[in-house]
Amino acid sequence: MHAALLDEAHRAIEKKLPERGNDYRLGYHLSPPAGWMNDPNGLVFFRGEYHMFYQHHPYSAQWGPMHWGHAKSRDLVHWEHLPIALAPSEPYDRDGCFSGSAVVADDTLYLIYTGHQWLGETRNDEQIRQVQCLASSADGITFTKQGVVLQTPPDPSIMHWRDPKVWRRDGQWWMALGARQGDDPQLLLYRSADLHHWEYLSCALQGRREPDGYMWECPDIFELDGCDVFLYSPQGLKPCGYDNWNLYQNSYRTGRLDDSGQFTPCGELHELDHGHDFYAAQTLLAPDGRRLLWAWMDMWESPMPSQAQHWCGALSLPRELSRDGDRLRMRPARELTALRQSQTLLQIDEVASTSHVLDVQGALLEFELELDLAGSSAERFGLALRCSEDGRERTLLYFDAMARRLVLDRQYSGAGVSGVRSVPIAPGQTRIALRVFLDRSSIEVFVDDGAYTLSSRIYPRPDSLLASAFAVNGTGCFGSMSAWRLADLQI
Numbered sequence: 001m002h003a004a005l006l007d008e009a010h011r012a013i014e015k016k017l018p019e020r021g022n023d024y025r026l027g028y029h030l031s032p033p034a035g036w037m038n039d040p041n042g043l044v045f046f047r048g049e050y051h052m053f054y055q056h057h058p059y060s061a062q063w064g065p066m067h068w069g070h071a072k073s074r075d076l077v078h079w080e081h082l083p084i085a086l087a088p089s090e091p092y093d094r095d096g097c098f099s100g101s102a103v104v105a106d107d108t109l110y111l112i113y114t115g116h117q118w119l120g121e122t123r124n125d126e127q128i129r130q131v132q133c134l135a136s137s138a139d140g141i142t143f144t145k146q147g148v149v150l151q152t153p154p155d156p157s158i159m160h161w162r163d164p165k166v167w168r169r170d171g172q173w174w175m176a177l178g179a180r181q182g183d184d185p186q187l188l189l190y191r192s193a194d195l196h197h198w199e200y201l202s203c204a205l206q207g208r209r210e211p212d213g214y215m216w217e218c219p220d221i222f223e224l225d226g227c228d229v230f231l232y233s234p235q236g237l238k239p240c241g242y243d244n245w246n247l248y249q250n251s252y253r254t255g256r257l258d259d260s261g262q263f264t265p266c267g268e269l270h271e272l273d274h275g276h277d278f279y280a281a282q283t284l285l286a287p288d289g290r291r292l293l294w295a296w297m298d299m300w301e302s303p304m305p306s307q308a309q310h311w312c313g314a315l316s317l318p319r320e321l322s323r324d325g326d327r328l329r330m331r332p333a334r335e336l337t338a339l340r341q342s343q344t345l346l347q348i349d350e351v352a353s354t355s356h357v358l359d360v361q362g363a364l365l366e367f368e369l370e371l372d373l374a375g376s377s378a379e380r381f382g383l384a385l386r387c388s389e390d391g392r393e394r395t396l397l398y399f400d401a402m403a404r405r406l407v408l409d410r411q412y413s414g415a416g417v418s419g420v421r422s423v424p425i426a427p428g429q430t431r432i433a434l435r436v437f438l439d440r441s442s443i444e445v446f447v448d449d450g451a452y453t454l455s456s457r458i459y460p461r462p463d464s465l466l467a468s469a470f471a472v473n474g475t476g477c478f479g480s481m482s483a484w485r486l487a488d489l490q491i
Contacts (some may be wrong), residue, residue, distance in 0.1 A: 001089045001145075001179055002087060002089040002090075002145060005087040005089045005340070006083065006089070006244045008086055009058040009067055009087055009117075009202050010058075010060045010083060010084060011035050012034075012035070012058045013033050013058050015069050015290040016034035016035065016310045016311075016439075017033060017034055017125060017261060019310050020033075020034050020310045020311055020474065021306070021308070021309025021310065021311075021459075022309070022490075023157060023306075023309065023440075023462050024305060024306045024309065024440055024441035024459055024491045025306075025309075025311075025440060025441075026075070026314050026439045026440055026441060026442060027099075027143050027363070027364045027440060027486065027487070027488040027490060027491075028315065028317075028339055028439060028486055028487060028488070028491060029297065029314045029315060029316070029437055029439055029491065030054075030071055030314065030315045030491050031313060031338060031491060032054075032056055032058075032312075032317075033081055033311070034058070034310050034311050035056060035057050035058040035059065035060060035061060035310075035312075036056065036057035036061050036062055036063055036311075036312050036313055036452045037054050037055065037056055037069060037216060037296070037298050037310060037312065037313030037314065037315070038054070038063070038279075038293045038296050038298065038313055039054065039099045039279070039280035039282075040052060040053070040054050040161075040280065040281075040282050040295065040296060040315050041053050041054060041055065041057045041068070041101060041102075041113070041163075041218075041282060042068065042085075042100065042101055042102035042111055043097040043101070043102065043282050043283070043284035043294065044101075044102035044103065044109065044284065045104075045284065045286065045287055046102075046104050046109050046140050046390055047091065047107075047140060048074065048483055049071065049072045049073065049074050049140075050073045050074070050076060050284070051071075051072045051102065051109070051140060051276070051463070052069050052070070052071045052072070052073070052079070052244065052286060052294070052315070053068045053069065053085055053102060053111070054068070054069045054070075054071075054296075054313075054315065055068070055069075055098070055099060056069030057065075057136035058070060058084060059306075060089045060305040061304075061306070061309075061310055061312040062307065062312070062313055065095055065096050065144060066084035066086040066088070066096035066098055066116070067084050067085075067086055067087045067088070067097060068084065068097055068111065069081075069084055069085070069112070069208070069238065070082040070084060070085040070141075070365075071254045072140075073491075074251040074320050074378065075335055075338065076318050076333050076335040076337050076456035077335055077339060077489070078084065078335070078407070078489060078491075079245055079489075079491045080352050081491075082100055082141055083141060083142075084110065084373060085135075085137075085141075085143050086109065086135060086145075086191070086342075088145060088203065088406065089145070089481075090115070090145060090147075091117075092115040092117070092131050092133060092147070092148050092426050093113075093115030093116060093117075093131075093133060095116050095117050095118045095122070097113050097114075097115065097116075097133075097223075097326040098114035098116045098117075098130070098131075098162050098163065099113065099114065099162065099163040099217075099218055099280065099412060100112045100113030100114060100132075100163060100164045100165075100166075100362065101167075101282070103166050103168070103173070105169070105449075106327050107136075107138075107144075108128060108136055108137065108138055109136065109137045109140045109207055110134060110135070110136050110137075110150075110255065111132055111134070111135040111136075111137075111143060112133070112164045112166050113132075113133050113135070113164070114130050114131070114132060114162035114164065114387055115131045115132070115133045115148065115231035115330055116129075116130055116161060116162075117129040117130070118127065120218070125160070126148070126157055126208070128160070128373065129148045129159075130159070130160065130161055130162050130314075131148045131150060131151055131152075132148065132150035132164050132175075132177070132198075133146075133147065133148050133475040134146040134148075134149045134195060134196065135186060137346070145417065146196070147234060148211075149195070149196055149197070149198060149409050150164075150190070150198055151181060153179060153188070153457040154188065154200050154203075155181060155298040155361055155412075156183060157181060157182070158177075158179050158180065158181050158186075159180070160179060160180040161178070161180070161188065162177065162178060162179075162217070163177065163178050163211070163217055163218045164177050165175070165177075165219055165220050165221065165282070166195070166321065167221070167222065167263070169219035170259070171191070171310050171428045172191050172192065172193055173190065173191065173192040173194075173195055173306070174175045174189065174190070174191055174192075174202070174221075174355070175191070175192070175198060176188070176189055176219040176220070176221050177190070177219065178215060178216040178217050178218065178219045178232065178233075178450065179215075179216075179294060180214055180215040180342075182209075182213045183209040183380070184206065184207055184212075184214070185207040185212055185213055185214060185215050185216040185234065186203050186205070186206055186207065186216070187203065187204045187205040187206075187216060187230065187232070187263060188200070188202075188203055188204065189201040189202055189203075189220055189261040191203045191261070196240050199294050201260065201261030202260060202261040202262060203276065204257070204261050204263040205230065205239045205263045205265070205383060205480075208259040208452075209261055209370045210367055211237070211238075212234065213234035213235050213236035213237045214235055214236040215234070215235040215236065216232040216233065216234055216235075217232065217234075217235060217248075217280065218232060218234070218280045218281070219231070219232045219286070220231045220281070220282055220283050220407060221257060221397050222283055222285070223319060224291055224292060224322070224328075225322065225323040227254050227255075227256075227266075227323055228254065228256050228263070228439070229252055229253075229254055229255075229257055229323070230252060230253050230254075230255060230263055230265070230365065231250070231251075231252045231272070231281060231282075231283065231476075232250075232251060232252070233248060233249065233280050233281070234249055234251050234280055235248050235249050236248075237251075238251055240379075240422070242274075242405070242422055242423075243271050243274075243433070245303075245421065246276060246277075246278075246299050247299055247300050247301050248271060248279055248299070249271055249272075249279075250271065250272040250273055250279055250280070250281045250295060250302060251269055251270060251271055251272060251276055252265055252269075252270055252272055252328060253265045253267055253269055253326075254267040254323070254326045255267065259313065262292070266324025266326065266371065266449055267325075267327075268326060269325060270326075272295075272328070272330075272453075273295065273330075273420055273453045273454065273455050274421050274422070274423050274428060274452060274453065274454050275408060275421055275444075275445070275453070275455035276299060276302070276402070276408075276410065276417070276419055276421055276441075276452070276455075276456040277296075277297050277298050277299045277301055277302065277442075277455060277456050278295045278296070278297060278299070278316065278455065279295060279296045279298070279300070279453045280295060280434075281293055281294065281316075282294060282295075282329070283321065283323060283326070284383060284435045290320050290321075290333075291320070291321040291322075292318050292319065292320060292321070292333060292366065293318070293319045293320075293330065294314060294315050294317075294318055294319070295315070295316045295317055295455070295456065296313065296314075296353070297313075297314045297315055297316045297442060297444075297455055298312075298314065298315075298457060299351070302417075302457070303377075303415065303416025303417050303459070304416075305414075305415040305416050305459045306441065306459075307388060314441075314442065314457075315333055316444065317333065317336060317437060317444055318332075318336070319331060319332060319333060319337075319453075320332075321475065322450075323343035324451070327451070329449065329450035329451055330450045330453050331444060331446060331449065331450040332435065332437070332444075332447070336437075338433075338487075339366070339489075340366065340484040340485075340486065340487075341483075341484060341485045341486065341487060341488045342484065342485050343482060343483070343484050344359060344482070344484075345481075345482055346358055346359065346360065346369075346443065346478075346481040346482070346483060347480075347481075348477050348478040348481060349477065349478060350476065350477050351378075351381065351469050351471040351472060351475070351476045351478070352471060352474070352475045352476075353378070353472065353473060354384065354470070354471065355384065355468045355469065355470035356468055356469045356470070357466065357467075357468045357473075358467045358469060358483070360467060360483040360485075361465040361466050361467060362438075362465055362485055363386070363438065363439070363440045363465060364438065364439055364440070364485065364486040364488055365385075365436075365437075365467070365484065365486060366435070366436065366437050366483065366484045367383070367434065367435070367436040367438075367479065367481065367484055368434070368435050368436075368482045368483075369433075369434050369436075369478060369479065369481035369482070370431050370432065370433050370434070370478070370479030370480060371399050371402075371431065371432040371434065371476070371477075371478060371482075372430070372431055372477035372478065372479050373399065373429065373430050374430040374431070375424070375475075376399075376401070376471075376474065376475060376476050377474035378401065378413075378472055378473060378475055378476040378484045379400070379472050379473040379474060380398045380399065380400050380401065380403050380407075380471070380472040380476075381398055381399060381400060381469075381471035381472065381474075381475075381476025381477075382396065382397050382398025382399055382406075382407075382469070382470065382476070383396070383397045383398070383467065383468070383469055383470075384396055384467065384468045384469075384470055385397065385415070385436075385438060385440065385442075385443065385467050385469075386414075386458060386459070386460040386464050386466075386483065387409060387465075387466040387468060388461065388463070388464040388466070389463075391411065392412065392415055393412055393461060393464040394412050394413070394464075395407040395408075395409070395410050395412075395413040395443060395458050395460070396408070396410075396411075397409075397434070397436065397443075397445060398470070399425065399432060399476075400422070401409040403422070404424065404425045404426075404427065405422035405423065405424060405425060406422060406423050406425055406432060406445075406447055406452075406454075407420060407421075407422040408420070408421050408422065408454045408456060410443075410456055410458055411456035412460035413459065413460060414458055414460035414461065414464070415459040416459060417456075417457065417458060417459055420450050421454055421456065422454075423454065423467045425454040431479065433447070433448050433449060434446070434447060437486075439486075440455050440462075441457055442455070442456070443455070443456055443458055452458060467483075
């Protein structure tokens with residue numbers, strides 16, 4: 001049954017490929033060949049290669065019964081699509097193989113995921129059943145389902161419990177699950193010696209609807225620079241000041257996880273990425289000890305113009321995590337410099353209440369630059385990217401001197417999208433260091449060596465390729481700037 005359904009899903013992809021449109025097709029980000037993509041899951045290093053699994057609906061570019069898409073890479077840059085790994089095929093996962101994780105044990109690759117069932121109407125979250133399931137593969141390509149390994153939650157009143165993250169700790173397997181009891185979120189922890197039989201440890205952390213949201217999806221717990229980090233995707237947070245303006249967020253807290261399964265926070269709750277499109281982040285411990293992170297570079301209930309071209313969804317660039325007190329830094333994975341092709345050195349110096357067209361244009365670009373705040377008098381100054389000849393399309397990245405914020409403005413960034421996101425610039429800070437990645441339908445901004453990031457989808461016309469520096473009501477001073485054309489890999 002499972003093999004037949006996988007074959008059917010593969011044929012659906014092959015049928016859609018000739019019809020797929022590429023106006024917004026990303027050049028160096030991982031996207032599905034066709035159909036729908038959301039959460040990354042099952043990040044793992046197996047037999048010398050990185051494997052990336054993701055939530056996938058192969059039959060249309062809309063969310064549907066979840067499969068697990070699959071790709072692999074040796075270098076984090078060049079990705080190869082592999083056959084779909086999981087399809088809903090059994091009574092326990094008939095309506096979806098939801099998110100989870102992957103681990104390697106005895107040279108076998110295991111997938112741990114949530115099997116989902118609708119008990120009433122499809123998409124009615126008030127009547128569901130969820131269980132935790134196991135699948136295995138000897139070759140990393142073909143997976144055999146091993147059945148349900150967790151049948152019921154610790155409290156029978158819990159209906160939503162999902163997204164198992166499994167890792168190795170002190171010679172045993174640990175599992176984190178996000179759960180919802182009533183309208184309050186929980187982090188549940190389990191432990192196992194063999195991946196098949198699991199012992200419930202505790203509710204590691206208990207939240208309240210106010211102010212913690214109602215559900216913590218896609219939990220991830222890992223040690224980083226001597227501290228434990230709880231990374232998760234809270235649903236139901238209300239906007240506060242400049243934060244939490246997306247429908248759902250990615251957040252984290254630092255703390256300590258003890259051997260009994262209790263997580264004690266020791267830092268504030270922080271939003272992970274401040275752009276419009278970033279959710280369900282998951283991490284991987286690389287063989288060299290780096291903690292790498294990917295996220296779904298989209299957001300629920302957002303405009304998705306690529307659906308009309310038979311595909312939808314993308315993953316962020318891989319990021320290296322480090323800790324700075326109770327905050328995380330995210331830097332582009334060092335392997336990404338392999339994308340660089342021709343380099344252009346840009347000398348702008350000052351722009352006075354006007355714009356200066358840059359001697360570089362394209363859809364796939366990387367910029368490194370500094371904004372000199374101390375020498376500037378402009379109310380706003382920065383870059384206008386993916387601009388059209390008539391100026392109607394543009395994505396703005398600028399420093400707002402009055403609000404002391406770095407702003408990403410996509411009000412005029414193309415089909416369907418809108419909205420402004422920003423991050424704070426500390427009082428007394430005199431320079432902002434920026435690293436910016438542009439792809440055909442995305443922008444990722446790394447601020448001050450990864451202290452903040454902003455990731456957003458944009459949908460300009462294919463011929464909106466100009467870039468300029470600008471200043472409003474005063475002079476904007478720019479430090480050194482480099483731009484690179486990036487390889488078009490059409491992943």
